[in-house]
Amino acid sequence: MLAATAWQCEGDVLRAESTLRRAVEAASEAERPYVIDLLAPLLNSRGLTTRAGALLVTISSGTLALARLALQSAIDAASGAIELSEQRATAVRDALAHFDDDPTRVRIHQRLALAAYFRRDAAEALEEAAEGIRLAHLLNSPRAASAMHSVAYAVHHTCTGDADATWYHAAQLAREAEAGGDVSLRALGEVAVYELAAERGDDVALARARAALNRHALPEQYCERFAAGIADSLRLAWAGDFATCRNVLTVLKDTLGRTDGERALCRALLALTAIALGDDDAARRSGRQAISTSARPARHLSAHELRYRRLARALASAAGELVGDLVRGRRAAEARFLKDDPGIAMLVRVPTDLRCDAVPKTIRGYGRLIVSVVEQLRARPSIGPLTTTEVEILKLVGLGRNAPQIAALLDRSPHTVRTHLRNIGSKLEVHGRLEALSRARQLGLL
Secondary structure, three states: OHHHHHHHHHOOHHHHHHHHHHHHHHOOOOOHHHHHHHHHHHHHHOOOHHHHHHHHHOOOOHHHHHHHHHHHHHHHHHOOOHHHHHHHHHHHHHHHOOOOOHHHHHHHHHHHHHHHHHOOOHHHHHHHHHHHHHHHHHOOOHHHHHHHHHHHHHHHHHHHOOHHHHHHHHHHHHHHHHHHOOHHHHHHHHHHHHHHHHHHOOHHHHHHHHHHHHOOOOOHHHOOOHHHHHHHHHHHHHOOOHHHHHHHHHHHHHOOOOOHHHHHHHHHHHHHHHHHOOOHHHHHHHHHHHHHHHOOOOOOOOHHHHHHHHHHHHHHHHHHHHHOOHHHHHHHHOOHHHHOOHHHHHHHHHHHHOOOOOOOHHHHHHHHHHHHHHHHHHOOOOEOOEOHHHHHHHHHHHOOOOHHHHHHHHOOOHHHHHHHHHHHHHHHOOOOHHHHHHHHHHOOOO
């Protein structure tokens, strides 16, 4: 049992599980309930709820009766038996009023918090976690406190969407796990802090988080986190390394198991990256795919999935503004579910305002990315006063094509083509297409 606990603290969950399975086979009747009390939560955390529940049925109540009932409530909730989970949780809370074993109480509060989390009852989960943290501090048990902070972090990340509270509990999780010697929970906290620091565009916190991650090898389950990949891509974009950023996002998007929101966010970021690299056609394709993938969000989405969809919609709209796909971009910005989060909706205005400080601090990293793209766009080489796209349109005008025909040839909207024509007239200081053609020929642009 001690060896399994050590493996779990090191982040090797599979080895911990196999060790506990062997312990179950070797245990006496008196020892078996204690081994199962460690193994069943581990199985439940891996989604093996049926196996976890079957194990609990094989042991009698004994001294672990209340902890076992709390664990059963969590397993019931994880497997969808919400009403039964609530009944068992109520029975446990009633019995806790007369229970004076504080170490076991901490474990029970953690299990009740998990049960409430699986039932998506955020208020109850946070209440149980707070009580567990209080008791863990009284017992001077930082590892127990870190486990409670991990539940609170998950609740805010998945249920409430409160970015500041998510940040707080991630930082506390890392600190308490470090003090308690739990490598796995410390890694979870440090990775979460790194992800959130990048989204905030906080260079100081990001450098500190990156240094913390570099001090230790990460357990395998934290190496492929989606949000960590997004954090890496943001850092690369701020540094102007858009080619590597595109590679990271492409791999991230194509990884199996991505949700619609995750794929949409990758595509929106790829659209902005393509603009910085001068590939406007790829930018338009990725932006349109991001808008399509993030559209019509289903009900009962987790908070972070809905957030990813909103971010994708706002960033794709900003990309459309930069690449001239104005109609589609502005329609994307009008989505009702995007307007429900005014903070994220403010990203749409960054290409015009070029101000990150107006964006909420929790998403300023994305604002910094847009500003980096605009700066790269301004430095993009052009043909004389015109861009390559504008010259291409002007050549088609010279061949007698009108705006709808040019739009069909270039796979753009007529509105976008007319916008380019207005920009051409402004840059060449002429009125009308014939004057624009004449002036362009004088300048040797055609």
